[in-house]
Amino acid sequence: MDKTPNNKAWFLVLPVAVLVAFSAVIPLMTVVNYSVQDTFGGNQFFWVGLEWYEEMLHSERMWNALGRQLAFSAIILAIEVPLGVFVALNMPKRGFWASFCLVLMSLPLLIPWNVVGTIWQIFGRVDIGLLGHTLAALGIEYNYTQDAVAAWVTVIVMDVWHWTSLVALLAYAGLQSIPDAYYQAAKIDQASRWKVFRYIQLPKMAGVLMIAILLRFMDSFMIYTEPFVVTGGGPGNATTFLSIDLVKMALGQFDLGPAAAFSIMYFLVILLISWVFYTVMTNLDREGR
Amino acid sequence: MAKITLDNLAHSYLPHPKGEADFALKELNHDWEDGAAYALLGASGCGKSTLLNIISGLLVPTQGRILFDGKDVTAAPTAARNIAQVFQFPVVYDTMSVRDNLAFPLRNRGRDEAYVAERVQEIARMIGMEDMLDRKARGLTADAKQKISLGRGMVRKDVNALLFDEPLTVIDPHMKWELRTQLKKLHDDFGHTMIYVTHDQTEALTFADKVVVMHDGRVVQIGTPEELFERPEHTFVGYFIGSPGMNVIPARVEGNRAYIDGSHVELAHGYGPLGGKVEIGIRPEYARLSRTEGLPVKVRRVEDVGRHKIIRAEFFGHEINVIAGEDEAIGPDMTRVSFDPGRVNVYADDWRVAPQGRAA
Numbered sequence: 001m002d003k004t005p006n007n008k009a010w011f012l013v014l015p016v017a018v019l020v021a022f023s024a025v026i027p028l029m030t031v032v033n034y035s036v037q038d039t040f041g042g043n044q045f046f047w048v049g050l051e052w053y054e055e056m057l058h059s060e061r062m063w064n065a066l067g068r069q070l071a072f073s074a075i076i077l078a079i080e081v082p083l084g085v086f087v088a089l090n091m092p093k094r095g096f097w098a099s100f101c102l103v104l105m106s107l108p109l110l111i112p113w114n115v116v117g118t119i120w121q122i123f124g125r126v127d128i129g130l131l132g133h134t135l136a137a138l139g140i141e142y143n144y145t146q147d148a149v150a151a152w153v154t155v156i157v158m159d160v161w162h163w164t165s166l167v168a169l170l171a172y173a174g175l176q177s178i179p180d181a182y183y184q185a186a187k188i189d190q191a192s193r194w195k196v197f198r199y200i201q202l203p204k205m206a207g208v209l210m211i212a213i214l215l216r217f218m219d220s221f222m223i224y225t226e227p228f229v230v231t232g233g234g235p236g237n238a239t240t241f242l243s244i245d246l247v248k249m250a251l252g253q254f255d256l257g258p259a260a261a262f263s264i265m266y267f268l269v270i271l272l273i274s275w276v277f278y279t280v281m282t283n284l285d286r287e288g289r
Numbered sequence: 290m291a292k293i294t295l296d297n298l299a300h301s302y303l304p305h306p307k308g309e310a311d312f313a314l315k316e317l318n319h320d321w322e323d324g325a326a327y328a329l330l331g332a333s334g335c336g337k338s339t340l341l342n343i344i345s346g347l348l349v350p351t352q353g354r355i356l357f358d359g360k361d362v363t364a365a366p367t368a369a370r371n372i373a374q375v376f377q378f379p380v381v382y383d384t385m386s387v388r389d390n391l392a393f394p395l396r397n398r399g400r401d402e403a404y405v406a407e408r409v410q411e412i413a414r415m416i417g418m419e420d421m422l423d424r425k426a427r428g429l430t431a432d433a434k435q436k437i438s439l440g441r442g443m444v445r446k447d448v449n450a451l452l453f454d455e456p457l458t459v460i461d462p463h464m465k466w467e468l469r470t471q472l473k474k475l476h477d478d479f480g481h482t483m484i485y486v487t488h489d490q491t492e493a494l495t496f497a498d499k500v501v502v503m504h505d506g507r508v509v510q511i512g513t514p515e516e517l518f519e520r521p522e523h524t525f526v527g528y529f530i531g532s533p534g535m536n537v538i539p540a541r542v543e544g545n546r547a548y549i550d551g552s553h554v555e556l557a558h559g560y561g562p563l564g565g566k567v568e569i570g571i572r573p574e575y576a577r578l579s580r581t582e583g584l585p586v587k588v589r590r591v592e593d594v595g596r597h598k599i600i601r602a603e604f605f606g607h608e609i610n611v612i613a614g615e616d617e618a619i620g621p622d623m624t625r626v627s628f629d630p631g632r633v634n635v636y637a638d639d640w641r642v643a644p645q646g647r648a649a
Contacts (some may be wrong), residue, residue, distance in 0.1 A: 181376040182346050188365040188374050189394040190442065199382045199393075 034260035052261035062262060064237065064247040066269075072241060073220045076159045080216060081209065083160065084167025091172055102172075105165040106203045117229025120158040124230070148238035153155070155239055162226070163216060170212040176207035203235060210281045214274065221270055242266055290562030291358040291449040291482065293321040293344060298353035300339055306351060313564045314339045315506045316353070321450070323358075326473075328497035330487060332425040332529070336506040338454060344484065345452055357449050364392055373442030374452040378459060379434035383427040387418060390426050391440050398445075401606045412440045415475065432464040439468075443475065457492065469496055475582040490530050502526050516570070519632070524639045527570045533569045533599060535634075536609040542635050550605045552584050557631040565638035573599065574611040575632035578619065583627030591619050602626070 028224065035052055037045040056062050087105075092098045108116070126132040128142050135142040144151040178200060186196045224243035227233065232247070233240035240248070250259035300314040309315060314336040321327060329337040329532070342348040346367035348462045362370055371393075382390050385633060387583075391409045400471060401406075413419045416436040421429070429530050435456060442451055445502040457465045473496055476483050488593045493500050494514040502517065509523035511514075521527035527535030540547040545559040547569045554569065578586070578600060586609070593615075600611040600619060604626060611626060613619060635642045 071536060168548065179380075181378060181380050182365070185376060185380040185438070186346070188345065190368045190397040191393070192397070195397070199384060203382075203384045208397075258489065276538075 002229065031263050034256050035264050038257050038285045048257065052257045056258055056261045056265060061245065063244050065240055068240065069221060069242045072223070073217055075156055076220050077213060077216055078158070079160050080164045080167050081213060084164050084212065085171045085205070085209070087168040088175055090172035094140065105168055108162050108165050113225035114229050116158065116162050117226040121152060121230045124154050144236055148235055151231045151235060151239050154230060158226055159220065159223070159235070163219070167216065169213045170208045171205050174208040175201060178204045214277050217277070218270060218274060292323040293450060293482065294356040295319045296354040297355060298343065298350050298355065300343060300348065300350045300407050304425050309552050313506055317508055319508065321482060321484065321509070323484055326476045326483045326485070326496060326498050328485045328487060328493035328500045329503060330490060330493040330500050331503035332488055334505045337438050337503050341452055341454055341484065341486050344450070345372050345374050371448055372450045372452060373445065373448045374454065375438045375442050375456045377455045379431055379438050381426040381434045382436045385442055386422065387424055387426055387437060388422040391444055394441055412444050415443070416440045428483050432468065434466070435460060442577055448481060450484060453483070453485040454479065472496060482647055502529065504580050520634060521570065521642065522562045522641045524568065531572060532612040533573055535555060535572050536576065537568050537570050537636070538604065538609065540567060540569045544570070546637070547633070554584070554628055554633065555630045556633055556635070560635055560642060561645055563637045563642060568636045570634040570636055571632060572630045573612040575629040576609065576611040578611055578623040579627060580614060580622050581625060583625040585624055586626040588619070
């Protein structure tokens with residue numbers, strides 16, 4: 001049967017096309033446009049081709065920021081995922097305390113990023129902060145404005161405090177979906193606590209955990225506000241992650257071309273890693289079937 | 290294998306049960322004989338799963354004791370009771386292979402690998418899954434998974450009892466029959482004490498040596514399928530077992546006659562004076578329509594179900610069912626119904642009354 005050509009149908013797609021154009025395509029193309037040109041102000045642009053990309057690829061500054069970024073994401077994932085699972089396993093299953101825990105766990109997630117940064121910035125201060133002052137009184141050397149290690153610890157602990165809840169809540173949801181019969185069968189089979197975790201809880205949580213890891217990875221890889229508020233990327237460049245470096249370059253130094261090239265590569269890296277994650281995830285899933 | 294004794298057992302899900310109505314499982318004394326196959330039959334919510342979970346140790350009863358071969362296990366955890374249970378929905382360890390699933394209970398108990406391998410092979414043959422041993426359990430069909438759960442239950446030779454909690458609910462009808470037959474055969478071959486919970490009378494009657502019928506938290510009758518059919522101890526048993534169930538008609542019983550609206554039905558035995566709500570129960574199989582014999586009846590509908598006909602009729606304002614042979618002609622002139630006197634049971638307040646001069 002032949003379909004009647006009806007070109008009017010295109011009008012139905014138009015609103016979406018316009019929306020996507022303005023929200024994603026045009027801004028992205030602007031960045032692409034910047035990344036292949038140089039400007040000396042006055043709205044004059046010169047075509048430079050892939051020069052900025054080459055420069056960025058050979059820029060030690062960007063590689064260092066990328067290294068710090070990867071280290072940061074790896075560390076917070078290594079802490080937040082096991083910790084979140086551990087918390088979820090120990091949360092009450094039902095009743096008043098279950099709701100209570102859920103609300104308590106959600107609280108950090110509701111606090112705006114820069115407020116979280118401010119809280120920890122003050123909390124860690126050696127002169128007036130509860131944490132900083134207490135540590136100093138105990139004779140522990142801790143000053144995140146001068147010591148790179150202290151700065152890293154602060155930023156990581158802050159992220160763990162802010163986002164472990166998310167992992168815990170997702171893992172908890174996965175756990176809640178396990179029917180009681182599984183636990184009863186495990187009891188009858190005399191499975192140890194570890195085996196219950198390994199063969200019942202972990203497989204049932206695997207799906208949501210993958211989502212949690214993906215979310216936490218993407219989010220931490222793009223982190224900006226919190227470390228910016230607490231350390232401003234310092235001391236030195238110790239906590240200058242990719243986003244912070246990018247903003248410094250684009251707005252601080254007004255190097256629009258390199259910054260644009262940097263942005264595009266940053267975007268591609270996130271896309272690539274997320275795609276790898278997703279592929280591995282779905283493959284693992286399919287293999288089991 | 291063991292004899293399981295329930296001593297004064299009762300359970301309530303409320304922390305402080307007040308009256309009898311608060312108990313999901315009313316007081317109960319019963320011995321489950323060693324090596325017998327029992328079915329626990331009842332409608333949903335009648336307390337049969339509660340009873341099963343108490344036996345398996347997943348629930349601690351509010352009162353009473355459970356004894357395995359005379360040993361009190363009321364407070365013992367599930368693992369210590371050495372029982373196996375198959376649940377309504379198949380429980381398999383998805384990430385393990387079928388082989389590892391079957392070996393799991395043995396390995397957890399520290400049996401050596403040679404023994405484990407031998408048992409797994411044997412069980413796999415029993416449940417017909419030898420060629421699937423190396424597959425992952427995930428992605429198998431529901432009945433294959435249920436067979437694995439069953440196999441996991443039987444892999445231990447020394448289990449005290451095998452408990453089934455409506456194990457065939459999620460299985461396709463044609464597989465149900467096959468699995469049930471397999472279960473029955475396994476019971477005959479190995480003589481495990483088996484308790485099988487179900488709300489399906491066919492399942493109960495074909496599987497079990499003895500059927501325990503529960504109603505409203507109470508065991509109303511324990512008997513062979515034949516006893517349940519011929520002499521239901523409670524009107525619920527009569528109604529629940531049989532398709533359609535027993536006709537229960539309010540009546541006044543004097544001696545060996547039951548009066549219904551001034552007319553009477555002959556009974557095979559005499560009864561003493563009865564108090565409370567008196568009814569007579571007659572299975573549709575033992576009622577007969579005719580032109581001349583018996584009491585007036587108004588036929589409403591005839592359903593031909595293939596191997597027999599079910600006649601829905603009105604009898605003194607009560608709905609009754611009569612089963613007639615497939616080749617019997619049912620005409621509009623059949624306005625009388627008669628009952629086989631020996632098959633009529635008499636009930637007072639829902640419980641069967643033994644005729645005078647006879648034991649129950």
